[in-house]
Ligand code: ADP
């Protein structure tokens with residue numbers, strides 16, 4: 001490793017340690033392991049897409065620190081926390097700006113709200129975060145978070161809502177099964193990189209099959 005690599009690794013290790021401390025014990029699907037999975041997938045996408053690995057890893061590590069859900073719905077809290085923490089390290093201003101731009105623009109904000117990322121590093125981290133909302137893990141996280149919100153698994157009388165604003169998306173209410181239609185099943189067509197799109201296909205198919213099976217069991221249609 002050259003000197004730059006050593007410095008970068010040190011910053012990444014310190015970021016990982018910081019995030020681990022902040023998120024440890026979270027039961028809403030925002031735990032350290034979510035961050036660690038996003039980092040792993042993001043680095044694979046970064047290699048496939050030719051994105052800067054340092055920016056991608058740093059943004060992936062910091063992406064959920066101070067999530068708005070834990071700060072009274074304040075969506076500026078995440079980038080601010082990331083910025084304050086990065087400023088305490090030996091990180092150049094351009095890197096801080098880039099990482100904060102990614103953290104600020106990353107999350108899903110409702111079916112009708114565009115969240116495009118201006119750089120390939122941002123697109124890679126966003127795709128990785130969304131891949132963790134799909135597949136078996138995505139299903140598990142939905143019910144874990146739904147339980148945390150105290151919402152029902154399913155209510156046949158409640159129709160899904162395609163939220164047109166972030167404010168509406170954040171409102172309490174809804175069901176976990178509806179979240180599949182309100183977010184999970186929309187993600188495949190919103191992936192921002194070619195490699196992310198391809199990766200999303202199998203995870204999407206799994207989620208689709210889960211919803212079908214859930215409803216067939218709900219209605220007692222799956223028996224012998
Ligand atoms: P991410 O970390 O992927 O940006 P969020 O912070 O939006 O995701 O939410 C964490 C997890 O909880 C994700 O898997 C997401 O799909 C799920 N989730 C978010 N909102 C709801 C909801 N209203 N009901 C059930 N699950 C939800």
Ligand code: NI
Nearest residue numbers: 034063064129
């Ligand atoms: Ni996340």
